[in-house]
Amino acid sequence: MRxxxxxxxxxxxxxxxxxxxxxxxxxxxxxxxxxxxxxxxxLLPYYIAEELSKPLLNFRTADFFDENRVTAxxxxxxxxxxxxxxxxxxxxxxxxAFDKLLIATGGKAIVxxxxxxxxxxxxxxxxxxxxxxxxxTKGARAVVIGAGSIGVEACxxxxxxxxxxxxxxxxxxxMPTVFDAEAAAIVQRRIEDLGIExxxxxxxxxxxxxxxxxxxxxxxxxxxxxxVVLSVGVRPAAELAVRAGLTIGDMKGIRIxxxxxxxxxxxxxxxxxxxxxxxxxNAYFLNAIWPCAFEQGHIAGLNMAGRKTAYPGSYRxxxxxxxxxxxxxxxxxxxxxxxxxxxxxxxxxxxxxxTKESYKKLVLRNGKIIGAILVGQTQKAGLMSILLxxxxxxxxxxxxxxxxxxxxxxxLPILRRxxxxxxxxxxxxxxxxxx
Amino acid sequence: xxxxxxxxxxCTGCHQCELWCGTEIASISKELATAIxxxxxxxxxxxxxxxxxxxxCRHCEEAPCxxxxxxxxxxxxxxxxxxxxxxxxCIACWMCVMVCPFGIINPSSSLKVAIKCDRCRSMGxxxxxxxxxxxxxxxxxxxxxxxxxx
Numbered sequence: 127m128r129x130x131x132x133x134x135x136x137x138x139x140x141x142x143x144x145x146x147x148x149x150x151x152x153x154x155x156x157x158x159x160x161x162x163x164x165x166x167x168x169l170l171p172y173y174i175a176e177e178l179s180k181p182l183l184n185f186r187t188a189d190f191f192d193e194n195r196v197t198a199x200x201x202x203x204x205x206x207x208x209x210x211x212x213x214x215x216x217x218x219x220x221x222x223a224f225d226k227l228l229i230a231t232g233g234k235a236i237v238x239x240x241x242x243x244x245x246x247x248x249x250x251x252x253x254x255x256x257x258x259x260x261x262x263t264k265g266a267r268a269v270v271i272g273a274g275s276i277g278v279e280a281c282x283x284x285x286x287x288x289x290x291x292x293x294x295x296x297x298x299x300x301m302p303t304v305f306d307a308e309a310a311a312i313v314q315r316r317i318e319d320l321g322i323e324x325x326x327x328x329x330x331x332x333x334x335x336x337x338x339x340x341x342x343x344x345x346x347x348x349x350x351x352x353x354v355v356l357s358v359g360v361r362p363a364a365e366l367a368v369r370a371g372l373t374i375g376d377m378k379g380i381r382i383x384x385x386x387x388x389x390x391x392x393x394x395x396x397x398x399x400x401x402x403x404x405x406x407x408n409a410y411f412l413n414a415i416w417p418c419a420f421e422q423g424h425i426a427g428l429n430m431a432g433r434k435t436a437y438p439g440s441y442r443x444x445x446x447x448x449x450x451x452x453x454x455x456x457x458x459x460x461x462x463x464x465x466x467x468x469x470x471x472x473x474x475x476x477x478x479x480x481t482k483e484s485y486k487k488l489v490l491r492n493g494k495i496i497g498a499i500l501v502g503q504t505q506k507a508g509l510m511s512i513l514l515x516x517x518x519x520x521x522x523x524x525x526x527x528x529x530x531x532x533x534x535x536x537x538l539p540i541l542r543r544x545x546x547x548x549x550x551x552x553x554x555x556x557x558x559x560x561x
Numbered sequence: 562x563x564x565x566x567x568x569x570x571x572c573t574g575c576h577q578c579e580l581w582c583g584t585e586i587a588s589i590s591k592e593l594a595t596a597i598x599x600x601x602x603x604x605x606x607x608x609x610x611x612x613x614x615x616x617x618c619r620h621c622e623e624a625p626c627x628x629x630x631x632x633x634x635x636x637x638x639x640x641x642x643x644x645x646x647x648x649x650x651c652i653a654c655w656m657c658v659m660v661c662p663f664g665i666i667n668p669s670s671s672l673k674v675a676i677k678c679d680r681c682r683s684m685g686x687x688x689x690x691x692x693x694x695x696x697x698x699x700x701x702x703x704x705x706x707x708x709x710x711x
Contacts, residue, residue: 140628166631172652178632182650185633417660420628443660448653453668455659504668508625508661533610534663552619552662555706559569 127152129430130214130222132204132366133230134158135167136416137397137423139186141228144427146194154196155222157214161201162254164190167232168416170257171276171449175283207370209390226392226430229367229380230423233360233398233414238271242333248354251280265289265353269342271330273300275444277357278313281322282449284355291322292349294342296329304444306460308478309485309499316450360414362399375401377412384436386426394430396422405439405517406458406496407465413440441514445504452483453504458497458514462489465496479528486528493521503530509537518544562642564703565680565687567615571697574613578689578698579605585688586681601671606678607689608665615689615698618665618678620644626657626666626677634675638682645679 129145131138134156142154165183172178191198199216206215213223235250237243249259260280266289270281273295281291293300299310300317314324325344333354334341341350362379373389375381379401386394397419404411418440428435443457459465462474475490484502488495488510494517498510509532513520518540520527526536534556541548541557548557580593587603588596596603608616624644626635634650635657637643646657651674658668658675667676681687690698 136631168631168654169652178652183632185631187633416631417625417629417656424628443656445655445659447655448668448670448673451670453655453658453670455655457659504655504658505666506664507659508666509664511660512662532664533608533614534616534665535611535614550621550623551703551706552621555564555566555619555703558707559566 127431128223128225129154129228130224130226131156131228131230132158132207132214133228133232133397133399134160134163134198134200135230135232135397136185136419137230137232137400137426138228139164139190140420140423141230141396141427141430142194142196144424145431148428148431148433150195154194155199155224156191156196157199157202157204157216159201159203160254163198163200164188165254166416167252170251170254171279171283173257174251174261174280175286177283177286204366207366207393209370209372209393212392224392227394228423228426228430229388229393229395229399230397230419230426231363231366231399232419234363235356236359236361237356238330238358240330240332242335242339245333245335246338247335247352248333248339248356250356251276252360260284260353260355263353265351267351268292268353268355269294269330269349269351270355270357271342272356272358273302273324273326274357274359275301275304275446277355278317278446279449280355280357282317282320285320285322289353292351293317293322293324294328294330294344294349295324295326298327300324300326301444301446303442304446304456304460305454305499306487308480309454309456309487309501312452312485312501313446313450313454316452320450360398362401362412362414364399367395367399375410377401377410379412381410385429385434386422386437387429394426396426402437402440404441405515406441409465411440413442415443417443438515443511445507452502454499454501455504455507456497456499457507457511458495459489460497460499462491462496465491477524477528484530488524488527490521493519495520495527506530506532509534513537513540516544516547518547562620562703563700564620564706565617565690566699566701566706568697568699569612569614571695572609572613572615573695573697574609575694576609577692577694578607578615579609581688581692582607582678587676601669604667604669604672604676606665606667606676615693616663616665617680617687617689618644619663620680621662625660625662629656629660631656641682643680643682644677645682646675646677648674651675
């Protein structure tokens with residue numbers, strides 16, 4: 127068996143570990159466009175903030191490839207996948223044959239078509255080269271365009287370096303795909319408390335300056351700056367798959383089946399490039415987040431190495447971490463309306479509890495959790511996550527779920543009612559012996 | 562591997578395990594009278610919750626916290642199978658908190674690390690089981706756990 131993996135981040139590394147758990151011998155060749163191996167993309171804002179030096183960005187130790195006997199081709203671009211001959215070709219015109227291929231090429235940062243976008247001092251934040259460019263840019267005033275997770279973390283990172291930063295978001299709130307308006311307001315106030323100027327509902331129209339950027343013109347004002355970070359989102363890096371004739375989904379990601387296989391036998395996809403069935407939305411969706419990439423790489427690896435394993439489906443999970451001083455976690459859908467497949471019989475409910483410093487919200491479809499937001503008190507977020515993943519009916523336990531005193535043991539009646547879905551030994555132990 | 566088992570009949574909810582865990586594992590002074598005045602306040606890794614029942618990390622066979630951690634701070638000890646937080650590298654992103662199905666990882670904003678039970682991996686015995694006055698907490702092989710009659 128010859129394995130080839132295209133990509134070198136979460137999904138790729140997770141797949142290596144799964145393949146090696148079943149197959150110690152067969153050769154694995156891994157190709158990554160990044161020069162730097164094994165770094166964690168989600169930590170790049172921490173690098174810019176000078177909180178983590180480069181070696182501390184690694185999520186696996188430097189000897190990972192040796193330990194797992196992986197031939198890693200770093201900085202080498204794959205140009206062609208040929209499903210007929212089961213080969214790939216690299217930019218240096220070499221050909222490699224595979225029996226099982228994993229496409230884990232991730233995403234590409236979107237560069238919006240704003241006039242003046244090619245001026246110096248403007249950068250996306252996706253690759254190590256991006257992070258180094260931003261880190262090395264000498265500036266006193268920055269504008270971050272796009273207030274998603276990366277945008278928020280980027281503007282806080284720059285602020286910590288003493289750079290006066292403005293955050294610009296064209297939608298009406300910060301982190302629009304992560305939080306609802308109420309949670310976003312709490313987060314935005316925290317961001318502003320750090321000395322960051324936030325403008326929502328405002329669009330960047332053009333960049334001014336000769337060679338180097340000198341300002342951002344919006345619908346309402348001109349913001350002077352000497353650097354710009356673009357964080358308006360990512361799209362799947364699916365070009366190889368498109369050219370190879372693989373089925374692509376509505377959201378431009380590679381469509382996969384429940385075993386993470388693409389429309390072509392023996393070619394698998396996982397991570398930000400893959401379009402998976404979203405449990406919360408009950409539709410195919412791109413959930414370009416670290417935990418999904420890791421899970422999908424794991425399932426893909428097992429299937430590639432011969433152990434047929436089904437992926438239960440993806441769902442969005444975001445944690446803002448310690449960046450804003452209070453924990454905030456969100457998962458699934460933020461509003462009932464954002465569910466794509468709504469049938470007439472579906473019954474949606476939203477439940478909210480707001481105190482001075484905390485906020486909690488559950489979104490339910492037919493009594494099952496499809497979304498949760500927790501700000502302030504987040505320790506029990508994982509309980510919501512597992513109930514969402516397993517899609518069990520919780521309609522009779524709402525007050526309990528909304529309480530800050532919720533504990534795992536309180537969920538035992540729900541688990542017992544759905545014992546067949548909680549078959550993992552850790553749950554069984556407590557179901558059998560608990561209260 | 563061995564896991565902690567709690568006998569629901571014997572757990573009286575006295576919180577002795579919490580007190581000892583917080584003092585012995587979490588505090589700097591290791592002495593209760595001083596530990597309660599420490600800043601930041603020591604946090605126990607065991608939670609006496611609900612009805613009551615002492616709850617610790619279950620050290621899952623397929624642990625979501627290991628997969629969610631973006632920089633390898635959450636680790637599994639290859640010899641014992643125990644999962645622990647390598648605190649010096651923790652960046653407080655709370656991804657593990659987000660996925661823990663038992664809700665036993667504490668996002669400590671004062672310490673800026675994820676705090677969870679490592680079943681006293683460096684001590685050779687779990688303190689909660691040692692101090693439980695009714696013997697409600699014991700260490701058993703995972704495969705034997707479900708054979709016990711309650």
